Amino acid sequence: xxxxxxxxxxxxxxQQMIVSRTDTKGIIEYANHDFSEISGYALSExxxxxxxxxxxxxxxxxxxxxxxxxxxxxxxxxAVVKNLAKNGDYYWVTTKFDIRKHPFxxxxxxxxxxxxxxxxxxxxxxxxxxxxxxEIEKVSGMEASExxxxxxxxxxxxxxxxxxNTIVAESAGFKSFFKKMAGLFS
Ligand SMILES: Cc1cc2nc3c(=O)[nH]c(=O)nc-3n(C[C@H](O)[C@H](O)[C@H](O)COP(=O)(O)O)c2cc1C
Numbered sequence: 309x310x311x312x313x314x315x316x317x318x319x320x321x322x323q324q325m326i327v328s329r330t331d332t333k334g335i336i337e338y339a340n341h342d343f344s345e346i347s348g349y350a351l352s353e354x355x356x357x358x359x360x361x362x363x364x365x366x367x368x369x370x371x372x373x374x375x376x377x378x379x380x381x382x383x384x385x386x387a388v389v390k391n392l393a394k395n396g397d398y399y400w401v402t403t404k405f406d407i408r409k410h411p412f413x414x415x416x417x418x419x420x421x422x423x424x425x426x427x428x429x430x431x432x433x434x435x436x437x438x439x440x441x442x443e444i445e446k447v448s449g450m451e452a453s454e455x456x457x458x459x460x461x462x463x464x465x466x467x468x469x470x471x472x473n474t475i476v477a478e479s480a481g482f483k484s485f486f487k488k489m490a491g492l493f494s
Pocket of ligand 1: 328329330333334358359360361362363364367369372389391405406419420421
């Protein structure tokens with residue numbers, strides 16, 4: 309995949325929350341107005357499209373693999389994600405991905421994601437890690453980049469979830485805001 313050299317960073321306001329819901333395959337069923345405004349896509353351009361419509365080529369594939377493994381296992385997961393806007397600009401978000409249960413049947417009916425702008429010091433650390441993982445993926449494949457991520461976490465003596473918790477705790481009001489939004493959208 310090619311990089312997008314001319315993109316500028318889009319700043320996300322503290323009160324903005326990008327929400328989307330997908331089916332079990334990652335096809336967007338719902339996107340909120342902050343998602344449309346920040347990504348530059350009309351709601352009608354987002355709904356019924358695969359969620360990789362905002363995939364940025366700087367994101368290592370190993371991050372999405374981990375995310376999908378967790379969701380398919382019925383578990384939620386936090387991740388820091390760089391997304392691509394329609395005009396080639398980009399925005400960094402702290403994201404909680406979660407499952408949606410069918411209201412009457414005992415099965416997962418799809419997934420939901422809540423995102424806030426990632427703090428700049430988090431972006432500094434994560435963008436460096438992702439650039440290293442991406443380079444490793446290009447040269448040696450995704451398994452090598454997964455191992456590199458595991459080593460990075462080992463060096464901090466943390467699990468992935470523990471590391472993400474430190475990041476989420478630093479994202480302004482993310483947890484309380486998430487709880488409020490989860491009540492509205494799940
Ligand atoms: C609820 C939900 C939200 C998602 N949000 C994003 C997102 O904001 N950005 C993104 O690049 N991928 C997101 N994905 C993952 C995409 O579906 C896809 O796996 C990813 O963009 C990698 O694309 P690729 O598999 O075509 O390489 C989301 C998936 C789900 C289930």
